[in-house]
Amino acid sequence: MDKEEKKILFRDLLTEKDIAAIGDLVRSTGVFNPCEMEMAEELARETYAKGPEISGYHFILAEMDHRIVGYACFGPITCSENRYDLYWIVIQNDRHRSGIGKGLLAKSEQRIAELGGVKVYVETSSLSNYEAPRLFYLRQGYQQEAILKDYYREGDDKVIFRKNLSGENKAHRK
């Protein structure tokens, strides 16, 4: 088992230990600002305590060699009909290009579809350190839907992507 270093395991149930591990992972990337880092850990804490149905946040964790190397967080959009926000996909810095992101996205979309979701929205930043994620979503069948100029702060726009899990993007599902 220890020799299968390439094997990625996915799970969706948070343990108490995962809360700090998620915080450590998010901080280690150097991509997120203090508010985002705090929020990531806080959402994990709330979901561990209340469960995804009440917290409104679902997690999927990716593990390699018994360590969390990435995770995804998503949840239903309040007062919408089967629309979901994919809040984060975070990957450990030295594990990019190893299929973790793609795996997390596929597992998230699969779970969202199981929960009845038909559309997934992703909100990202226009800053250059978010260029790789933006390209990633485009490659995975997401379409850029809108840009809100200077949304987060001056020079930092919000870029909104969308993917339909049924209908026009159905071909991407299998």
Place this chain on the structure above:
Amino acid sequence: MDKEEKKILFRDLLTEKDIAAIGDLVRSTGVFNPCEMEMAEELARETYAKGPEISGYHFILAEMDHRIVGYACFGPITCSENRYDLYWIVIQNDRHRSGIGKGLLAKSEQRIAELGGVKVYVETSSLSNYEAPRLFYLRQGYQQEAILKDYYREGDDKVIFRKNLSGENKAHRK
């Protein structure tokens, strides 16, 4: 005092009685769906219990003859720099066109500016029963920034408006 029927009083501190009054007001309009009605009262309850700084929601109430005839609810956009969401302006059905909406919007923008806010976002629906609010925001200096097709459900788009409280829209402030 009782004869001054036209006088609108604004206040921003919620009392316990206001929670049910807000729920009644929202339900009486016939505009909102069950999820929105539930959320309106829930946000008031949370803000009464924790205060606006912790709940993240600020309220401004409009009173006439000691009754709540409308209210606004807004709050900072998480992890943004001085950006605010204006979540709701609700007016009693027979009190439209009496300046309550304009007054609530002006008081909200004033409070947002006091809190350091520089941009205000409003998200509305494309449905026909939201046409009056959409025109209202345009008249009050808001600009339509994006439309997310079928965002809430099939045929129900999200329309996003924005107003800058300083800079290009400064003329609207006074």
